[in-house]
Amino acid sequence: MLFENVRSALEALAGNRLRSVLTLMGVMIGVFAVTTTISLGAIATAGITSQLQDFGNQALFITPNDDNPRSTRFTDADIDALARLPVSILRQRNIRGLARAGSEETQLTVNGVTANAPEVDRTIKLARGRYFSEEEDRRAAPVMVLSADAGEALFPDDPNPVGREVSVTVGSSRSFYTVIGIKEPLTGAFTFASNIAVDVPLQTLYLNHPSLARGEYPFLPVTVGLDRNIGDIEAQVDAILTRRRGADTFRIQTIQGALTLFDTITTILQAVLGGIGAISLLVGGIGILNIMLVSVTERTREIGLRKALGAKKGVILQQFMIEAVVLTLVGGLVGLGAAIGVLYLAVALVPFLDKVVLSPFTVLLGLFVSVATGVVFGVWPASRAANLSPIEALRYE
Amino acid sequence: MTQPPAGAPAQARGPVIEARDLHKVYTMEGGLEVRALRGLDLAVERGEFIAIMGPSGSGKSTLLQILGCLDAPTSGSYRLAGVEVARMSEDELAAVRNRRIGFIFQAFNLLPRATALRNVALPLMYRGVRPRERIERAAAALERIGLGDRLEHRSNELSGGQRQRVAIARALVTEPDILLADEPTGNLDSRTGEEILALFDAIHDEGRTVLMVTHEAEVAQHTERIVHIRDGVVESNERVAPRTVPSDPAAAT
Numbered sequence: 001m002l003f004e005n006v007r008s009a010l011e012a013l014a015g016n017r018l019r020s021v022l023t024l025m026g027v028m029i030g031v032f033a034v035t036t037t038i039s040l041g042a043i044a045t046a047g048i049t050s051q052l053q054d055f056g057n058q059a060l061f062i063t064p065n066d067d068n069p070r071s072t073r074f075t076d077a078d079i080d081a082l083a084r085l086p087v088s089i090l091r092q093r094n095i096r097g098l099a100r101a102g103s104e105e106t107q108l109t110v111n112g113v114t115a116n117a118p119e120v121d122r123t124i125k126l127a128r129g130r131y132f133s134e135e136e137d138r139r140a141a142p143v144m145v146l147s148a149d150a151g152e153a154l155f156p157d158d159p160n161p162v163g164r165e166v167s168v169t170v171g172s173s174r175s176f177y178t179v180i181g182i183k184e185p186l187t188g189a190f191t192f193a194s195n196i197a198v199d200v201p202l203q204t205l206y207l208n209h210p211s212l213a214r215g216e217y218p219f220l221p222v223t224v225g226l227d228r229n230i231g232d233i234e235a236q237v238d239a240i241l242t243r244r245r246g247a248d249t250f251r252i253q254t255i256q257g258a259l260t261l262f263d264t265i266t267t268i269l270q271a272v273l274g275g276i277g278a279i280s281l282l283v284g285g286i287g288i289l290n291i292m293l294v295s296v297t298e299r300t301r302e303i304g305l306r307k308a309l310g311a312k313k314g315v316i317l318q319q320f321m322i323e324a325v326v327l328t329l330v331g332g333l334v335g336l337g338a339a340i341g342v343l344y345l346a347v348a349l350v351p352f353l354d355k356v357v358l359s360p361f362t363v364l365l366g367l368f369v370s371v372a373t374g375v376v377f378g379v380w381p382a383s384r385a386a387n388l389s390p391i392e393a394l395r396y397e
Numbered sequence: 398m399t400q401p402p403a404g405a406p407a408q409a410r411g412p413v414i415e416a417r418d419l420h421k422v423y424t425m426e427g428g429l430e431v432r433a434l435r436g437l438d439l440a441v442e443r444g445e446f447i448a449i450m451g452p453s454g455s456g457k458s459t460l461l462q463i464l465g466c467l468d469a470p471t472s473g474s475y476r477l478a479g480v481e482v483a484r485m486s487e488d489e490l491a492a493v494r495n496r497r498i499g500f501i502f503q504a505f506n507l508l509p510r511a512t513a514l515r516n517v518a519l520p521l522m523y524r525g526v527r528p529r530e531r532i533e534r535a536a537a538a539l540e541r542i543g544l545g546d547r548l549e550h551r552s553n554e555l556s557g558g559q560r561q562r563v564a565i566a567r568a569l570v571t572e573p574d575i576l577l578a579d580e581p582t583g584n585l586d587s588r589t590g591e592e593i594l595a596l597f598d599a600i601h602d603e604g605r606t607v608l609m610v611t612h613e614a615e616v617a618q619h620t621e622r623i624v625h626i627r628d629g630v631v632e633s634n635e636r637v638a639p640r641t642v643p644s645d646p647a648a649a650t
Contacts, residue, residue: 001525011510301506302508305506305508306523307494308465308506309494309495309500309519309520309523309567310491310495310496310520310571312523314488390468391462391467394467
């Protein structure tokens, strides 16, 4: 009986193919939205997390508290005090300038950093050449390491510009550098912004731009080994800086904090898209309700005949419920398929998503939601069919 | 499906239909009452072939609906094969329709997209017969009425006469106590109508009870007794002289 009812449901839907397809569209979109939302959130979280693990270190980023007028830049003494902790701290200043190489020119950021930058920032990987040494930093050597984007901008025709000259103009002063290395392009999560920048030794930057106050740092990037507890380190950094500078004069950001923020954004996004999914399901469900009422009316004679042949109420109820559920289930399956397609597409196109995460829970939820929509919106038309009186139904023209 | 009280073993003796003092009052919108049956009595013996005739509005359709358990009388008693059915619930009536009654309609009322085989198997499904047995019994019923070569045709691929044959096979497949036919030849040309009537003769010759509503005297002459209905009661019973023309054996096999 059940099989027969499923079969006659499929036949009835196939008999009105266009109408059936249009009707299941709402449920399809609803299930698509719900499934995509949930999975995309999971995929994004997994992608970001694995990117941060690739980063190879845990990191803190310390900035002055701009809301506090007593807050000042960090000093060498601050760094020396923090250096007692098991951390690496990068001394870094930067300025904007206009770089020229031959006929090419571009605005870029000039980072003055110490020679330990590649140890602190694990995203620094050299494609060609080398990074500068401590000795070059100490004697303020005029050397420069290009980012991949800067190399592209200044030497579009030369994949290996090591040894070539670059001039940097800041205000009225102009200085010359020799390129000693070029970095690999950034991957994954860091590729969103274009990154036209060069690294030069910190002492060289001070030498070429005497107006920069020495020993003052607008921010401190701090890295911590993976074997350390970042929470403990953060507490100690906070204690040291509070004692030296006073409370509320600085802020510590962690990647974990950024992740929490990212999680919050993802959750809000999921709630919004989930809401859209719920609304489509509601609208889709009303579509099902409407078309099932039409179907029951159109098939009044058929229902009368079935009753005359001995079909009880429950059997007719079951027949039309199955029809509604088949409709929504097909819609749900198509929606799921579309969602999976879009997820693979998103992973292929968006750099920091690395693999499709599709939990069985999500798939089951999608299927459950589509079946539930059919049941909820199919029950009224089906009970109308079941309650038709056989004579009225047979007489119906 | 469990055996409802309505499906108690049929009485072998006594009339298969015993209706006493049947009343049916329809209340129209606005409170107007229409008395379709006004104390109708009817007894039908097992194996009889009866025509029910009457002008429109006489109550013959109402009578057929009550006899077919599609509707319940307002008052009175209706015993079908010895079982009182006048006060049964909707689901009990459904079971009685399924087990004891075979319907044949003027408009055939087949499921257009389903094959002949599935149309005939439908009442067996509602009885709870297993699929394999349903198909076997439906195929046998179709072969008996000469449509053994049309099992997989959809009903919208069949001619009018073939459709009515499928409908007859569907009515017979459950081995009902009575066959109720409502103008079974009304939608057919006269030649096809004759073939269908010959089939009814053959069914009757097998010993089945057949009641047929018709307004054609010629059709009524095929039966043994004509019950004339007027104003909601039986006006007269007319015996029909035994036919001299034998039924067409080709159509009956």
